[in-house]
Amino acid sequence: MPAVSQKGRSMPQSPIRKLVPYAEKAKKEGVRVIHLNIGQPDIKTPKVALDAVRNHTLEVLEYSRSEGSEEYREKLAGYYADNDIHVKAEDIIITTGGSEALAFTMGSIMDADEEIIIPEPFYANYNGFATAAGVNVVPVTSHIDDNFALPPIEQFEKLITPKTRAVLICNPGNPTGYLYTKEEIKKLAAIVKKHDLFLVADEVYREFAYDGRQHYSILQEEGLDDNAIMVDSVSKRYSMCGARIGCMVTRNKQIIKTALKFAQARLSPPTFAQMASEAALDTPQRYFDDVKEEYTERRNLLVEELQKIDGVKIGNPQGAFYCIAELPIDDADHFAKWLLEEYRLDGETVMVAPAAGFYSSSGYGHSQVRIAYVLDKESLKRAVYILKEALNSYTHNG
Template structure:
């Protein structure tokens, strides 16, 4: 029998999706499963996006330009300009979700064996994208003890080697909900300038910044015009994860020209996804105000409820709609599986994402899980009640 590739064997399973078979089995048993494991909001997609697809009268679904439909790119450029990012439609390539933007960015800027530094815990799929590109992830640990703030510049310096070619950040952060400040990004910029690195900035959750905090984009850092690669997506901003539309944005002309070759190789991004995304650009401000208020309500309920539980610590996220929570358990992977296989309360249970999959350093995240507060407050109340009872019954409880 032919062998599987080394990359295939090295490819990590998703901590967000690997427990799906257990969730499906729980549902077959008639149990209600509250999905706190995945960033799939229950917020309605804007009517403007749905109407753009419904009212589309094209007769042939053609390939678009490999960089994406020009009218969409021009509209998206105006969106960025309105949030203080001065770019044009020629400074971007529309991609099949943020995932393809990250993959193309890695393939364009990095050689196999090159190293990127990423504060952990980090979005689990960065590990998979790195495996695809043959890139080595060098994790730098951020701690729940200080709510996952950016590690000191000195810690980054310790990891710099001749193979270091970039730093990856997610701001606001998935999975922690931490929002990097302008000051933290400026500290990071000193390292990027000193060692002439790429700064890959995943800013998918830009619209979700709370408590009066504003988002400062890495694209706003002065003197890094050729260093910053912005990766973005419409999935969370407009609650339409399934359209699979993202963007790679940079002022570096050589990067754009090279990335275009990868974009041409995959032909074009999804047509109907682009139509929906272009329609979404007309979403009124009231939509975002309502979404903001809803997430604040969900976050505040969840943080308060979790921190009332014995042995549980939940930082208060400043952005996105996730948090990493410390639990009194022996093994988050075992616990998450046990919840689906063996636990039920009023014929209900909870699906969580073990935090081990959001770390690259072996052994970290054993007593942590990522929770996505993407359900309405009534469902969150039921889910948190289930979790509270489950923690008291779990055989591997450490208190």
């Protein structure tokens, strides 16, 4: 039998999705599974976006341009200008989700066996994108005791080698909810300019910054035009995960020209989803104000309830809608499977994402889980109660 590729064997499973078969089996048995594992918001998609597709007048569903429709990119540039990010339509390539934007970015700036530095824990699929591109992730570890703050710049400098091509951050962070300060962005900007590297920022959670904090984009930093590449998406901003529309944004013309070749190879982003995404740009500010207020309340409730559980340590998210919780267990993977396969409380259980998959370094995250607070407050409170009772049963009887 022909063998699969080494790259295929090395491709990591998603810590978020690998437990889905266990959850589906539990549901078929009549168990209510409360999902804390995935960042699928329950917030309604703006009506204006859905209406754009519902009321379309297309008679032929044609290809769009490889870089995305000009109308959408022009309008998107206007959105960024409103957020003090000044780019032109030609600085934007529309992609099939932020995932494709990251894949295009790695393909455009890195060759096989080169290195990208990423503060960990990080969005688990960064490991997959790097594997697919044949490049190596060099992690710099942040810690829950420091609320996952950016490690000292000196740690980055020690990791830079002749193979280093870029630094990648997620701001605000998935899975930690950490929000980089303006000063931290400036420190990163200085180091990439000093060493002639790229700074790539995944900014899909830009709107979700809490407690009066402000998001500062790498594209707001002066003198970084040749180095800065931003990745963005409509998935979380407008609760449109299924649209699969994102973008890659940079003022570096050579990178745009290179990424466009990858975009041409996959032909074009989906037409209906672009229509919805363009219309979503007309969403009133009140929508975001209400969503931010709701997520702030959910975060506060989640942190407060988790802090009541003996032995649980939790980072306090400053943005996005995730947190990392450290549990009084040794193996979060086993615990997560046990929750789905064996534990029931009045016909209910919870699903969490084991956090080891959000690290590149071995030995980290084995007692941690990522929790997404994308459910209503009543469901969150119930989920934490079930988690508390489950931990008590697991640690005493496991």
